[in-house]
Amino acid sequence: MQSYSPFSKALRDLQSADLQYLKQASEGWYIEYKREVPNASALAKALSAFANTYGGWLFLGVQEESKESPVAGSFPGISKDEVDPALQRMRKSAADSLNPTPHFETCVLWGPDASIDLAQDRAVICAWIPQSVTAPHVHKSGHIYRRVADSSEPRPENDRFVLDQLWRRADAIKRHHKEWYDQDPEFSEREEELPYVRLMLVADRWAERDVWLEESEDEVRALLSEPAGVSAIPFDTVHTSSDGFIARQLKGNDPQNLTLTWRLRRDLTSDVIIPLPLYQRDRPENLSIDLNGYEYAENFMGVLGKYTTSTLRVVDLNYLFNILIGVAGIQDRLCELAGWKESYFLKVKVLNAWRNMLFIDVQEIIQRFDKFGPPMCLDSVAHLPRGTGPESYVEISRHSDMDNETARMLVQSLLMFHPLAVLFGVPSWIPHDDNDTVTPYHEALQGAGRRAIEVQRRRNSQSTR
Known part of the structure; x- marks a missing residue:
């Protein structure tokens, strides 16, 4: 299943310098930027929304330029001590807060990298979430979240037709x-x-x-x-x-x-x-x-x-x-x-x-x-x-x-x-x-x-x- 990527290479091959491509990639359907590591519930919402829609990328340690220009503006990164807990929180939030648990992959890109001003002992966490055929992934709150074009935040879905389409997404693979x-x-x-x-x-x-x-x-x-x-x-x-x-x-x-x-x-x-x-x-x-x-x-x-x-x-x-x-x-x-x-x-x-x-x-x-x-x-x-x-x-x-x-x-x-x-x-x-x-x-x-x-x-x- 092909999906959008802001990069010209696979996740496993990414290096920190590749993050400069995000300066032309806006938040929305396929991308979300977070300067800090969100709480577990917010992480689960973001992961399920991408999986339930078209798939996409979640970047932690990236600051958007502005609301008017929601591309990556800077790369403050996540501190060294926070990286492993952030990865564990992401895995645990998906397992504990979503049913079924969506698949996603992560990589950690470390500084220093002068090309993007990423400092020593700071890292950007990249998570790739493919469109899921096991949708819908239901949040523990009871909501089914999806991405929308004009917002970086997922929204609960209540349209019966869209929900039916999510339930039937696995029919083709079956x-x-x-x-x-x-x-x-x-x-x-x-x-x-x-x-x-x-x-x-x-x-x-x-x-x-x-x-x-x-x-x-x-x-x-x-x-x-x-x-x-x-x-x-x-x-x-x-x-x-x-x-x-x-x-x-x-x-x-x-x-x-x-x-x-x-x-x-x-x-x-x-x-x-x-x-x-x-x-x-x-x-x-x-x-x-x-x-x-x-x-x-x-x-x-x-x-x-x-x-x-x-x-x-x-x-x-x-x-x-x-x-x-x-x-x-x-x-x-x-x-x-x-x-x-x-x-x-x-x-x-x-x-x-x-x-x-x-x-x-x-x-x-x-x-x-x-x-x-x-x-x-x-x-x-x-x-x-x-x-x-x-x-x-x-x-x-x-x-x-x-x-x-x-x-x-x-x-x-x-x-x-x-x-x-x-x-x-x-x-x-x-x-x-x-x-x-x-x-x-x-x-x-x-x-x-x-x-x-x-x-x-x-x-x-x-x-x-």
């Missing part, structure tokens, strides 16, 4: 998410019988932040084609599309098939399509060929042998967790490339999974299958979280405070794994006991993934003999 949810990949006739996982990843789910991947095709290709994190899923084929990039794993695969695919848009919205191996046999014992090399294959076939069946369709989920670690690694690097410092959001869909049983080569999972019966997908298409709107996603924290990259990727991948585990009917977590008799779940899942790679390697070796 339709966008619903259309995106409905856009499953196109399958060939053979692929319609095969199971897939679709990961829907988005950074700015409400489309308020103008996040954009500006890098060149070669820079994006280098990121997607290099191993990422503790589990490498490099894409050997990366090319442009109408709205971004398509990355695929084609080495050793027929390019006509829907292989592991990442569709990346410039706004950091992604579809990741993960094909799942499917084994079809008429009797449990005949699965031994497909599962040869797995540590707990015999236990799994023993579980299936308890049930009378004419046809078995078994989905091999052993690759899945390691692929998710690789997805988390690439997504984290894409966020860094686009300058996105916050969480991203996830929705998962399972496609073509009707009446499929599941196999994960983890002892504790097989034991649960033996005790409670093997799970089976009873829906051809399933998704989590429920719903299709922008609020219906799992938040994936990037844990930027963690220095260990491996640990960060594991935490993100476990958050990705949770909704898939729920959909497939497998444990989303197995507690690790103090006696080390149970392998930590993430290590067990990674071990199953390594065995899956070895099983596939043997299978490929035998097929070439």
Whole structure:
């Protein structure tokens, strides 16, 4: 969503000298100047008014020239001791006085700067508030404030038509998410019988932040084609599309098939399509060929042998967790490339999974299958979280405070794994006991993934003999 800015650069790139552009920018629809830090209620009024109208900028430590000429006249700044309390007051006032809390971003520009006469140990606080699609933001006084052209002060809104427009502002973004949810990949006739996982990843789910991947095709290709994190899923084929990039794993695969695919848009919205191996046999014992090399294959076939069946369709989920670690690694690097410092959001869909049983080569999972019966997908298409709107996603924290990259990727991948585990009917977590008799779940899942790679390697070796 594009919005007005008095500057020719992003907020994060501003320097104190850029404030001189405010000498031609008048207070009104998009800008408000405050010489001192207002009280909490006034801050909340200003923030909500911008969010409810067209978005805008609030500057603390700037004096307007005059009422007749309401441009920035001087930059007295805020004292060093007041800056942190002012930022905290702004955040707290928005959280405590407004419902819902609008999004805004801040930066602090320090003196000394002779070009604008900003003194040493004085600072101007800049706050950018985008137009909000979650409007109206209601003040704790019960009023809904908006900006008006002829006044720097927000005014309560009581026009029913305007209020209706505010309530309906999110309709377009909700339709966008619903259309995106409905856009499953196109399958060939053979692929319609095969199971897939679709990961829907988005950074700015409400489309308020103008996040954009500006890098060149070669820079994006280098990121997607290099191993990422503790589990490498490099894409050997990366090319442009109408709205971004398509990355695929084609080495050793027929390019006509829907292989592991990442569709990346410039706004950091992604579809990741993960094909799942499917084994079809008429009797449990005949699965031994497909599962040869797995540590707990015999236990799994023993579980299936308890049930009378004419046809078995078994989905091999052993690759899945390691692929998710690789997805988390690439997504984290894409966020860094686009300058996105916050969480991203996830929705998962399972496609073509009707009446499929599941196999994960983890002892504790097989034991649960033996005790409670093997799970089976009873829906051809399933998704989590429920719903299709922008609020219906799992938040994936990037844990930027963690220095260990491996640990960060594991935490993100476990958050990705949770909704898939729920959909497939497998444990989303197995507690690790103090006696080390149970392998930590993430290590067990990674071990199953390594065995899956070895099983596939043997299978490929035998097929070439």
